[in-house]
Amino acid sequence: LITFWDGDVTVCVGGIFDNPDYDYCPANAMVDSCWTFYLATLERLVSFPIMSGAPCETVLVPLEIDDLEYTSLNNASMAFHVDPTVLVPLDIITIGSVTAGWFIDSLNINSATGDIYAEINGAQISGLSGSGILLFLKAYVPCNAVGGRYCEIEVEDFRFNEGYPMVTWEDGFFMVTLSPNVFFCDVHLNRTVSPASGDNTLTFGATYSGTEDYNPGLDEVYIPPPDWIVDGWFDIDDAAYPYIGQLRRDVKHPTPTVRWHLVTRDEPNGIARWNPDGLPEGEFRIDSLVDMKRDTQACFGLNDILLIEWTLPVISHESVHLNIGWNLLSLPLLPAGMTADEVFPTEYGVFHYNTPISSYEFAEEIRDGYGYWVFSNRTRSFLAAGSPLNGYRRQVHRGWNIIGGINEAIAVSEISMAPDGIIPPIWGWDGSGYIAADSIRPGHGYWLLSSGEGVLHAPSAYRGKVLNNIKIEWEIGIDVLADEPAQLTLGYSPKSAEGLTRGDIAFPPANPDGVRRNVYLTKDGISLTTALSPNGQWRLVVEGDAELMFSIPEGVSVSIEDRELGDGEIVHLRSGEYLLKASNIELPQEFSVLGCVPNPFNSSTEIVVALPEVGAVIVELYDIIGHRVTTMERDCPAGISRIL
Numbered sequence: 001l002i003t004f005w006d007g008d009v010t011v012c013v014g015g016i017f018d019n020p021d022y023d024y025c026p027a028n029a030m031v032d033s034c035w036t037f038y039l040a041t042l043e044r045l046v047s048f049p050i051m052s053g054a055p056c057e058t059v060l061v062p063l064e065i066d067d068l069e070y071t072s073l074n075n076a077s078m079a080f081h082v083d084p085t086v087l088v089p090l091d092i093i094t095i096g097s098v099t100a101g102w103f104i105d106s107l108n109i110n111s112a113t114g115d116i117y118a119e120i121n122g123a124q125i126s127g128l129s130g131s132g133i134l135l136f137l138k139a140y141v142p143c144n145a146v147g148g149r150y151c152e153i154e155v156e157d158f159r160f161n162e163g164y165p166m167v168t169w170e171d172g173f174f175m176v177t178l179s180p181n182v183f184f185c186d187v188h189l190n191r192t193v194s195p196a197s198g199d200n201t202l203t204f205g206a207t208y209s210g211t212e213d214y215n216p217g218l219d220e221v222y223i224p225p226p227d228w229i230v231d232g233w234f235d236i237d238d239a240a241y242p243y244i245g246q247l248r249r250d251v252k253h254p255t256p257t258v259r260w261h262l263v264t265r266d267e268p269n270g271i272a273r274w275n276p277d278g279l280p281e282g283e284f285r286i287d288s289l290v291d292m293k294r295d296t297q298a299c300f301g302l303n304d305i306l307l308i309e310w311t312l313p314v315i316s317h318e319s320v321h322l323n324i325g326w327n328l329l330s331l332p333l334l335p336a337g338m339t340a341d342e343v344f345p346t347e348y349g350v351f352h353y354n355t356p357i358s359s360y361e362f363a364e365e366i367r368d369g370y371g372y373w374v375f376s377n378r379t380r381s382f383l384a385a386g387s388p389l390n391g392y393r394r395q396v397h398r399g400w401n402i403i404g405g406i407n408e409a410i411a412v413s414e415i416s417m418a419p420d421g422i423i424p425p426i427w428g429w430d431g432s433g434y435i436a437a438d439s440i441r442p443g444h445g446y447w448l449l450s451s452g453e454g455v456l457h458a459p460s461a462y463r464g465k466v467l468n469n470i471k472i473e474w475e476i477g478i479d480v481l482a483d484e485p486a487q488l489t490l491g492y493s494p495k496s497a498e499g500l501t502r503g504d505i506a507f508p509p510a511n512p513d514g515v516r517r518n519v520y521l522t523k524d525g526i527s528l529t530t531a532l533s534p535n536g537q538w539r540l541v542v543e544g545d546a547e548l549m550f551s552i553p554e555g556v557s558v559s560i561e562d563r564e565l566g567d568g569e570i571v572h573l574r575s576g577e578y579l580l581k582a583s584n585i586e587l588p589q590e591f592s593v594l595g596c597v598p599n600p601f602n603s604s605t606e607i608v609v610a611l612p613e614v615g616a617v618i619v620e621l622y623d624i625i626g627h628r629v630t631t632m633e634r635d636c637p638a639g640i641s642r643i644l
Contacts, residue, residue, distance in 0.1 A: 009037055010035070011035050012033070012034040012035075013033050042070060042164070043167070044165050044167050045065070045170065046064065046155065046168075046169045046170075047063070047066075047172065048062070048063055048153040048171060048173075050172065050174075050317060051173070052174065053175075055141050055143050055145045055147070056142075057140065057141045058140040059087075059141065060093060060136040060138055062097070063134045063136070063137065064131060064132070064134065065132055067130065067131060068125075068128040068129055068131070068132055069128070069130070071165060072124060072126040073124070073125040073160055073161060074122065075105075075122075075161060076120055077117075077120075078119075078155070078159075079115070079117045079155075079156040079157040079158075080116045080154060081114055082152075083149075083151035083152075084113065085146075086145060086150060086174060087141060087174055088139055088140055088141075089109050089114060089115075089139050090111075090138045090140060091138040092107060092116070092136070093136040096136070097133040097134055098128070098133060098134055099120060099125070102122030104119070105120060116137070137153070145176045146336070147282075147315075147337065148175075148281070148335060148336025148385070148386060149176045150176065150385040152172065153172035154171050155170070155171055173385075175385045177315060178281045178312045179281055179312075180312060181280035181281060182206060182207050183205050184203055184251075185205060185275070185278040186202070187204065187272050188273045189270060189271075190273070191267055192269045200231065200232055202222075203248065203250075204249070204250050204262075204308060205250075206251060206253060206254035208253065208254065211253055213238040214236055214238040218251045219250055222247050223248070231264065231267065232262060232267075233248065233262070234246070234249075234250035234262055235247075235261040235263045235305075236250065256310045256311050257309065257310065257311045257312075258310045259308065259309050260308040261305060262305065262307075264303065264304050266302070267302065268302040270300040270301070271298070271299050272297060272298050272299075273297045274297070275296070276294065279292060283311050283313055283334075283387055284309070284310050285308075287306065288309065288391075291334075291367075292308070294365070294368075313387035314387075315336075316387070317333075317383050318331070318332055318333055320381065320443065321381045322380050322381070324377065324378060325431065325432075326373055326374075326512070326514075327375070327376060328371060329344075329373075329374055329445050330370065330372065330403075330405050330445045331366055331384055331404070331443065332406060332407040332408075333385070333407065334367075334386045334389050336387070338366070338386075340362075343366050343384055344372070344374045346375060348374075348375040350362065351374075353373075353400065355399045358400070358509070358525070367394070368394070369392035369394035369403060369456065371402035371403055371404045371445025371446060372402070373445075375513075389406045389407050390406060391459055392404075392406065393455055393457050395454075396450045396454050397453060398453055399449070399524075399525070399526060400508060400526070401456075402448075403440075403447075405440045405441050405444050405446075406442065406459075407442055408442060409440065409442060410458065411440075414440075414460055415440065415459065416457050419452070419454050420454075423449040423502060425505070426440075427447040427507075428445075428446050451501065452500075471495065472492065472493045472503065472532065473493060473494070474492055475489050475490065476489070476551065476558060477489055477550070478548050479549040480519045480546060481547040481549060482547070486517065486519065488519070488531075489505075489530040490521070490530075490533070492532070492533060492536055494534050495534070495594075496532035496533060497641075499523060500526060501532055504523065504526075504528055505528060505529050506529065507520070507529050518542065518544050519542050519543070522540075534641070537581055537582075539577060539578070539579060540560070540577070541577050542576055544575055545573070545574055546572075546573050547572050548570070548573060549569070550566075550568070551568065557582065558580065558581070558582050559582075560578050560579070560580050588610035588612050590610075590612060591609070592609070593607065593610075594610055595608055604644060606642050606644050608641075609642075615635075616636070617634050617636050617643065619632050
């Protein structure tokens, strides 16, 4: 047995005698001979490309081979699969390829499932070099295919010459392009505060007889409503009709990019509502941020102008990588017409976090600005397609929110929230645990803790003023003595708040099947590792027995459920919620109002007051012309309190 390697090989034969079958003459010596040849272990790669097509279009998808040198072919068998809602297989075509002239021996197509099996053969192919097209998969895009949908063109099996040369393969990828269409969509204007009125309904749309100018018989002139109805119209400027500047219905030609300018008047607390089902393919954005295909409403302020823009973005693709186990992900693009399970092909489903109820749920769709948990039992990569995500604006709720990245990395400082409520740090996931993030990267998901309701901008749509860090007068350390030790910190800061405040540090929820911490501080139902207090009181939660060691600074006395603790003391606690108190805290000398945030404000603000002792605080609110709007009374503890 002789082993050879790829490359030039020389074989020589010498010292050989013949073996005659007669006995009257001895054996004759043979001439020594040598042969040189090139040895190559053949393994060829066949692959489909990345392509796109429009509904009702017939396409020829080429199957390519990486190299034909030293390759001899006379037959091939193959099995392919596609998603029939994206591509329907029709035939195998050899004309115009390396196998031109070969015959199709067997062809089995199931258009309902997208499966195709074929066997082809013909005259021997040899003596060629370089790459080439082996054949074409002929298919058509269904006329009802949804723009933005995509699928893999899977090579399930491919063989040459009953097994030689050996073949490996790579799947292809096909995307359905977006197509404009005729539509009409109503927008209902109203207000978010009492007294609410009847809707002022406007209509925008597109037909092939529409234009950018005024269209008699198609557009409708706006008639101002009664005073109690929110005032708003579509703006138009047509030199042929100089007396018409406001439309109730504005219809344009369906050739994106198309823009409508919705002008509002004299309403500081306005809201616009619509039904996304009435919108055709493409992206509809208000002021480049609100996604009208996934949202149903947008707020506007005094004399605001809403720019509605319809575009047909070029569908691009990105590679998505899954590690073994849980992955905290987002997408740097926005898929169209695909469910979450279709985007992330996993057997376990795609999970999003429902912040108002603090629970995981199965995700139905992928939204811009949101992150998701995906579990994979193997390392794998796949392609996803959609419109590039340059930025987003999304609703953020009080508590933990999973946010996503955009199509480029941005620093954490480049995201903002209005009103400000971000409690740093923002947490990422490294595959085994949480890490504080300094940037938001494409394709990754992150935990963001918010102290209230607001709108998150990524990157910042505007820059707010830099917030100073809250000064901490002193800290108490708590070491959790366990197999997996942890540390908690109690901080005293007169300018902090009883609820969530800047300076608190929380730990994100565990992944969908993870184990949560069993000892933690809590505020407003949020688990914290560091909690600041303006009055020296903290809530500690223990789930299961725990041993804690306290590190107490000099001059401060600490008690737990009225039991005094010493520095370095180890305390054994059973399951329950405990009140921690610290004394010798300097209280305000007199009552004072420290301000309100935000100021000025629209629908809500937080008033900060200082009390030398427990007492009731009466708050009276007046509008800008001196009318009293409301009166409220709150019981407040000694120290710093915040009234919403």
